Amino acid sequence: MTLADVATPALVLDSAVLERNCEAMAQRAARHGVALRPHLKTSKSAGVARLATRGQPGGVTVSTVAELDYFASQGFLDLTYAVGISAGKIEALDRIQRRYGAQITLLADQVEAVRAAAARADALGARFAMLIEIDTGGGRGGVAPSDPELLTIARAIQQSDAFTLLGVLTHAGHSYHAPGLEAIQRIAEDERAGAVRAAERLRGQGMEVSVVSVGSTPTAVYATRLDGVTEMRPGVYTFFDLDQQARGVCRMEDIALSVLATVIGHNPRSGRVLIDAGALALSKDRSGDEFRDDLGFGLVCPITGGAPWPGLRVADVHQEHGLLATDGAPQALFDALPIGSRVRILPHHACMTAAPYDRYHVVRGTDQRVNAVWGKARGWVEGA
Amino acid sequence: MTLADVATPALVLDSAVLERNCEAMAQRAARHGVALRPHLKTSKSAGVARLATRGQPGGVTVSTVAELDYFASQGFLDLTYAVGISAGKIEALDRIQRRYGAQITLLADQVEAVRAAAARADALGARFAMLIEIDTGGGRGGVAPSDPELLTIARAIQQSDAFTLLGVLTHAGHSYHAPGLEAIQRIAEDERAGAVRAAERLRGQGMEVSVVSVGSTPTAVYATRLDGVTEMRPGVYTFFDLDQQARGVCRMEDIALSVLATVIGHNPRSGRVLIDAGALALSKDRSGDEFRDDLGFGLVCPITGGAPWPGLRVADVHQEHGLLATDGAPQALFDALPIGSRVRILPHHACMTAAPYDRYHVVRGTDQRVNAVWGKARGWVEGA
Numbered sequence A, B: 001m002t003l004a005d006v007a008t009p010a011l012v013l014d015s016a017v018l019e020r021n022c023e024a025m026a027q028r029a030a031r032h033g034v035a036l037r038p039h040l041k042t043s044k045s046a047g048v049a050r051l052a053t054r055g056q057p058g059g060v061t062v063s064t065v066a067e068l069d070y071f072a073s074q075g076f077l078d079l080t081y082a083v084g085i086s087a088g089k090i091e092a093l094d095r096i097q098r099r100y101g102a103q104i105t106l107l108a109d110q111v112e113a114v115r116a117a118a119a120r121a122d123a124l125g126a127r128f129a130m131l132i133e134i135d136t137g138g139g140r141g142g143v144a145p146s147d148p149e150l151l152t153i154a155r156a157i158q159q160s161d162a163f164t165l166l167g168v169l170t171h172a173g174h175s176y177h178a179p180g181l182e183a184i185q186r187i188a189e190d191e192r193a194g195a196v197r198a199a200e201r202l203r204g205q206g207m208e209v210s211v212v213s214v215g216s217t218p219t220a221v222y223a224t225r226l227d228g229v230t231e232m233r234p235g236v237y238t239f240f241d242l243d244q245q246a247r248g249v250c251r252m253e254d255i256a257l258s259v260l261a262t263v264i265g266h267n268p269r270s271g272r273v274l275i276d277a278g279a280l281a282l283s284k285d286r287s288g289d290e291f292r293d294d295l296g297f298g299l300v301c302p303i304t305g306g307a308p309w310p311g312l313r314v315a316d317v318h319q320e321h322g323l324l325a326t327d328g329a330p331q332a333l334f335d336a337l338p339i340g341s342r343v344r345i346l347p348h349h350a351c352m353t354a355a356p357y358d359r360y361h362v363v364r365g366t367d368q369r370v371n372a373v374w375g376k377a378r379g380w381v382e383g384a
Helices: A015-032 A046-052 A065-073 A087-100 A111-124 A149-159 A173-177 A181-204 A217-222 A242-246 A330-336 A350-354 B015-032 B046-052 B065-073 B087-100 B111-124 B149-159 B173-177 B181-204 B217-222 B242-246 B330-336 B350-354
Strands: A010-014 A060-062 A078-081 A103-108 A128-134 A163-170 A211-215 A231-233 A257-267 A272-275 A299-302 A312-317 A322-326 A342-346 A359-364 A367-375 B010-014 B060-062 B078-081 B103-108 B128-134 B163-170 B211-215 B231-233 B257-267 B272-275 B299-302 B312-317 B322-326 B342-346 B359-364 B367-375
Touching: A010 A015, A015 A046, A015 A217, A015 A359, A046 A065, A046 A359, A046 A367, A060 A065, A065 A078, A065 A087, A087 A103, A087 A111, A103 A111, A103 A163, A111 A149, A111 A163, A128 A149, A128 A181, A149 A163, A149 A181, A163 A181, A173 A181, A173 A217, A181 A211, A181 A217, A211 A217, A257 A350, A272 A312, A272 A330, A299 A312, A322 A330, B010 B015, B015 B046, B015 B217, B015 B359, B046 B065, B046 B359, B046 B367, B060 B065, B065 B078, B065 B087, B087 B103, B087 B111, B103 B111, B103 B163, B111 B149, B111 B163, B128 B149, B128 B181, B149 B163, B149 B181, B163 B181, B173 B181, B173 B217, B181 B211, B181 B217, B211 B217, B257 B350, B272 B312, B272 B330, B299 B312, B322 B330
Parallel strands: A010 A359, A060 A078, A078 A103, A103 A128, A128 A163, A163 A211, A211 A231, B010 B359, B060 B078, B078 B103, B103 B128, B128 B163, B163 B211, B211 B231
Antiparallel strands: A010 A257, A257 A272, A257 A342, A272 A322, A299 A342, A312 A322, A359 A367, B010 B257, B257 B272, B257 B342, B272 B322, B299 B342, B312 B322, B359 B367
């Protein structure tokens, strides 16, 4: 099978770029003396996870019950579920732990959530490790490192039979919006210092803290030091995307993921080329627009991959239609992309684009042969 | 099972509203003397299709090979595939026709596409009905009603053994952006007149035209006359959404679809409530922003449905987190939505929100009992 045979739209993954991205992040983790616990919400795929955990202790990070179930079934048994726990999910998580012999680490930033989840876990005889979520500036979830509530939550965890406190976790999501590398470095240091500060406060109360976990691809790439941190959880670095490129976190040639599409029409009145990848196949995410204004809904590469065509972009999307527009002459575009020809679209945000698909078609470099088809999780529930 | 037992995030469908929407559209079609061939790309569900085709000849419209395969497997055998055909899809479509005894009608607006698809179909001994796509102002695909190319395409279809020309199809997608009802009515008349004009030109060449098909929910709702039209293909009217409400095409109480989510946190610093439905569960589509500025990523209703809470919205989304913000006092919000409680989010664009899910949880009115779980298609390929 080659990319000419694959039903479109479809996800294409360049394993040479993927391996290089994984290796570079593993080297960063080694340089900082921390473990790499990759966030697999980006790929949702065991094929990617095997490369991303190579040379690491093997733990992974996920964000849905569907991912927990899938990765446990694929032999990834040390799983951090990095979304605040709610009691309603405990039964499914207990099933997954028992079914596969997995160990799921939970996250909490609320005493009420800890107590409700503990009551459900106690009723089931379930046991979970737990981390406290720390807000180091992202402003989504988490307690501030200096918040008295931190100790209240820690004690609630310690008082439950169901939970064992392992430490603290933070995600500097605001690093995605930082204007420039120095700003990312400052956020990385805030992230590190805040997580370490929270850990020290717990230790000051005689509590054992074995995990100090930081996250985000931008801070993982640009952190200058990670003293006191035990692990990092970047995710999108495995694939990278236009959003990360626009922010200066990767180069265009570091983007491993693209969407294969077929040219289905030329519109001589609008000068646009129609493809069979639209809003669902590409996603409507335009995160990269924060730092670049020429990306449309994605950039367009030849079927062999490589650099995107200058001045060409997905200018508009409908549910199953994409419309390519060029800064140049439309007729030259029609000549370059005849009806039935194929292109690869680089996405703004790899996590959003990859999510609804069932599989990756794995190629290597400019070779169009499909060397492997990798399955993946999707949706939200067990067995999805 | 009630909505308190469903794993979140999940789709909830109010069958009372759905039935009312389907009945109202059937009455409009009857008033205009046209058949209703509902576009099922919105729901991708046989449960919805059975209600939407009640009292109609039974034909449906779809936009992916996955939908063709799924609906044919569910007994919907008269299927219009309303995306310009490409030769690469002919083999899958032939399999689906043979497997289920289905009749798929294709769409084309390019001689090259017709010839390439015909060659593939001839090689397989496959036969398809075909419509020519007409551009009545949407500017996506289609030939203009007066374009000489219309006759060239028609002759190419007639010259092929594989294809039988049935007529013309148009989709006035620009009706979604019309500022007000009079503008929608003008677009509806352009859509009708353009499709009829194209049909008359074909008839003027001695060709038989049995199908004159128009589309879009706004024009279907507000068309004043459909003389010369044989069918209409609205889709989102089955569910409606905030986007249609913002445009004045439906009322808030006509929205049948919502996303069930669980409250997983309170952030006292930001005043925000965290839920477990984020960018993937709600989609990042914000179409309604074109006409309203208070929708965020969706409005928030009680678990019993009914009117959204005034001043409350999904202010921000991360991959699996939604952040609710209120115009009022945060503490009142925290009191109203304790940790572990559940809400229903009305989406901007039902088609985008529903697409990645596997099923609908069907309730009726304010009753939280789940009366049925309806399967659906998703993805792009056969058997997905």
